[in-house]
Structure formats: C-alpha cells, structure tokens
Amino acid sequence: EHKRETRFTSQCPPKEIISKIAEAARPxxxxxxxxxxxxxxxxxxxxxxxxxxxxxxxxxxAPSLHVVELKKAKG
Structure with a gap:
C-alpha cells in the first residue's frame, strides 16, 4: 500500500515553502x-x-526549523 502522507524539514520561512510548492504544482x-x-x-x-x-x-x-506535511486527501 502507498503512503498517504509525507513529511520533511526545511529552514526556509513558511511563506517561502508554501509559495515554492505552489509554484511547482501550478504547471x-x-x-x-x-x-x-x-x-x-x-x-x-x-x-x-x-x-x-x-x-x-x-x-x-524551532525558530528556524519547520516541518512540512503533505497529505493525500483524495485520489
């Protein structure tokens, strides 16, 4: 069975993380x-x-460490 979620860490600011993921998903x-x-x-x-x-x-x-969680909600 495939995993329905994945997590990774990043030292980038949250707004930058969200915008980079969106930038990659739009195309x-x-x-x-x-x-x-x-x-x-x-x-x-x-x-x-x-x-x-x-x-x-x-x-x-932590002040400069973020966890990014992606979950497959549907599909």
Missing part, C-alpha cells in the same frame, strides 16, 4: 488555495482514482 494543473501556513491543491482532471487532492501544512518546531 501540473493543480488549483491552489492558500490560507496562512496551510494549502490545498486539487487537480480537477480526474485520474483513474478520481480528482487528486493534496493538503499541505507547515509547522514551526
């Missing part, structure tokens, strides 16, 4: 909704398992 056809340190990406083109929907959230664990 792939994702619709993006951002709110603070959360983002929802949805690909309106249905694949064989339906629309792909990915939730992204950034957590601060």
């Amino acid at each position: 792939l056809g994702f619709d993006i909704q951002k709110k603070n340190y959360k983002m929802r990406m949805e690909n309106p083109k249905a694949g064989r398992k339906g629309n792909l929907n990915v939730a992204t959230e950034v957590f601060q664990v």
Whole structure:
C-alpha cells in the first residue's frame, strides 16, 4: 500500500515553502488555495482514482526549523 502522507524539514520561512510548492504544482494543473501556513491543491482532471487532492501544512518546531506535511486527501 502507498503512503498517504509525507513529511520533511526545511529552514526556509513558511511563506517561502508554501509559495515554492505552489509554484511547482501550478504547471501540473493543480488549483491552489492558500490560507496562512496551510494549502490545498486539487487537480480537477480526474485520474483513474478520481480528482487528486493534496493538503499541505507547515509547522514551526524551532525558530528556524519547520516541518512540512503533505497529505493525500483524495485520489
């Protein structure tokens, strides 16, 4: 079975992390909704398992260290 989520750390500011992920997802056809340190990406083109929907959230664990969590919500 495939993992439905992944996490990684980053020393970049949260707004930069969110905007870089959005920048990478837009050319792939994702619709993006951002709110603070959360983002929802949805690909309106249905694949064989339906629309792909990915939730992204950034957590601060130290002043200059953040954990980025990406979860497959749908698809």
